[in-house]
Amino acid sequence: MAWPWLPQLASEHGAALDRALGLVHVLMALLFVGWGVFFAYALVRFRRKRNPVADPRGVRSHASTWVEAAVAVAEALLLVGLSMPLWADRVERLPPPSESTRVRVVAEQFAWNVHYPGPDGVFGRTDPALIDATANPLGLDRKDEAAKDDVTTINQLHLPASRPALLTLSSKDVIHSFALQEMRVKQDVIPGISTDVWFVPKVTTEEMRARTANPEFNYEISCAQLCGLGHYRMRGFVTIHSPEAFQAWLDEQQAQIGESAEDSIWN
Numbered sequence: 001m002a003w004p005w006l007p008q009l010a011s012e013h014g015a016a017l018d019r020a021l022g023l024v025h026v027l028m029a030l031l032f033v034g035w036g037v038f039f040a041y042a043l044v045r046f047r048r049k050r051n052p053v054a055d056p057r058g059v060r061s062h063a064s065t066w067v068e069a070a071v072a073v074a075e076a077l078l079l080v081g082l083s084m085p086l087w088a089d090r091v092e093r094l095p096p097p098s099e100s101t102r103v104r105v106v107a108e109q110f111a112w113n114v115h116y117p118g119p120d121g122v123f124g125r126t127d128p129a130l131i132d133a134t135a136n137p138l139g140l141d142r143k144d145e146a147a148k149d150d151v152t153t154i155n156q157l158h159l160p161a162s163r164p165a166l167l168t169l170s171s172k173d174v175i176h177s178f179a180l181q182e183m184r185v186k187q188d189v190i191p192g193i194s195t196d197v198w199f200v201p202k203v204t205t206e207e208m209r210a211r212t213a214n215p216e217f218n219y220e221i222s223c224a225q226l227c228g229l230g231h232y233r234m235r236g237f238v239t240i241h242s243p244e245a246f247q248a249w250l251d252e253q254q255a256q257i258g259e260s261a262e263d264s265i266w267n
């Protein structure tokens with residue numbers, strides 16, 4: 001079931017979230033119409049002219065009890081049958097790191113710092129003392145063995161399609177919120193806490209450009225939490241590649257580290 005008012009969908013779990021969202025709205029619409037009709041009925045049926053004397057016994061039928069029970073059952077089904085399994089799938093059943101693309105994303109006013117572990121699969125050491133706002137916003141210690149092959153970017157997240165992306169989010173300053181609307185991902189980023197978030201991108205940037213007939217289309221990371229004066233420009237970009245193109249991008253980044261290491265201030 002696709003709801004025409006929702007943004008394009010590009011992740012594996014998104015369809016189930018959209019379905020739950022739609023069903024909750026359908027139930028709420030039914031309740032809204034039901035209560036509205038009942039209100040209008042009560043205004044006419046119990047008007048003063050027709051009921052000069054109040055009836056102390058009130059309602060005699062049990063219809064309203066049954067309707068209330070039906071609403072409660074529907075709400076319980078939506079919560080326990082639909083929403084809780086979806087939530088558990090997001091937060092309890094993380095994919096194994098060995099089968100995922102692992103990325104650290106560190107939010108700050110007003111940018112997204114992206115950190116890949118490189119071919120060794122180990123994130124290099126970071127140290128707040130090494131942070132330099134322009135040259136080394138992550139405080140990555142390039143002297144650490146595990147850090148030598150690490151790739152970092154600012155506001156540019158690259159991921160391969162059809163493989164779980166396992167992101168670890170943290171913040172350098174205030175509360176931000178990491179939102180990828182086409183992936184149906186939104187997670188608050190809290191200073192002092194690392195939060196894992198995962199999804200499987202299914203549609204590459206190229207495919208989405210074709211689907212939307214918009215050659216300029218880009219997936220965006222938006223900050224969904226008002227985080228300061230520059231909040232509006234806290235915007236990153238996500239490129240979803242085919243697996244081969246992603247590897248090519250990583251290799252290219254890798255080669256650049258080699259070049260810049262020669263005149264690097266950290267060596």
Ligand SMILES: [Cu+2]
Pocket residue numbers: 107108109110175176177223224225226227231234
């Ligand atoms: Cu922010």
